[in-house]
Amino acid sequence: MEIERKIGEKTGIPAVATAGAVVKALKRLQVNKVCVATPYTEEINELERRFLEENGIKVLRIKGLDIVNNFKVGVNDPKTVYDLVKEVYTPETQGIFISCTNLRTVEVIDRLESELGVSVVSSNTATFWYMMRRIGIMRRLKGYGSLLRNY
Numbered sequence: 313m314e315i316e317r318k319i320g321e322k323t324g325i326p327a328v329a330t331a332g333a334v335v336k337a338l339k340r341l342q343v344n345k346v347c348v349a350t351p352y353t354e355e356i357n358e359l360e361r362r363f364l365e366e367n368g369i370k371v372l373r374i375k376g377l378d379i380v381n382n383f384k385v386g387v388n389d390p391k392t393v394y395d396l397v398k399e400v401y402t403p404e405t406q407g408i409f410i411s412c413t414n415l416r417t418v419e420v421i422d423r424l425e426s427e428l429g430v431s432v433v434s435s436n437t438a439t440f441w442y443m444m445r446r447i448g449i450m451r452r453l454k455g456y457g458s459l460l461r462n463y
Contacts, residue, residue, distance in 0.1 A: 326446040330413060330435050333442035335367045340463050341431045343407035348374040349396045350411040351385040360411055375400040382414055390419040397424050397432070410434040421457035431458045 319327035338346065346364065348371055350357055361371045375396065379385050393415055397408055407430050410417045417434035424432045434457075441459050444451070453460040 328439060328443045328446055330439045331363065333438040334409060334411075334433065334435060335364070335369065336442055337433050337438035337459050338369055338407060338409065341407060341433065341459060343431055343433075344368065345370045345372055345404065345406045346409045347372050347397075347400045347402055347405045347407075348409045348411060349393065349400045350374065350376040351379045351388065351415055352376040352412070353378050353380060364409075372405050373400050373402055385412060385414040386416075388415060390416045393417055394420040394424065397428075401428055405430060407431040407433065413439065418456055422455060425457055433457065433459055 313329050313332035315329045316327045316332055338344075346369055348357070348360060348364070350360060352360065353376060357374045357376045361374055364371050377385075377388070377392070377396065393410060397410060397420070401408065408424065408428065410432065411434075413435045415434070417436055421432045421434065421437065437457055437459055441463070452462065455461075
């Protein structure tokens with residue numbers, strides 16, 4: 313992504329933007345059709361849909377919690393995220409994307425993958441995965457979903 317390149321040029325070190333990391337993660341998992349769970353409003357969800365689709369990822373369904381205050385996003389527990397994902401899921405999907413770095417997602421990713429049978433990527437797992445790869449760390453981690461476990 314352009315912002316990663318510009319930051320990298322200015323600082324002399326690799327940079328990672330969450331949006332780019334998400335696209336790279338979904339493509340690495342060969343996920344071209346997703347259901348998206350977010351804490352956002354419908355207006356922001358439509359921007360998210362457009363971004364993903366402009367990057368070759370079809371959004372089958374997108375649902376948000378309609379939260380406008382970022383401080384209120386962080387107080388949601390993993391059960392809220394789990395329930396939202398179960399609600400947005402459709403069997404036609406190749407994967408789930410949980411958007412927003414302020415949502416608690418890592419506690420439920422493995423469980424959701426096991427129950428739904430598809431890859432589940434969050435903003436946090438995608439960013440962490442891509443950040444590690446950008447600096448040459450290829451270690452795989454269990455307990456945080458198929459992206460970190462297998463790639």
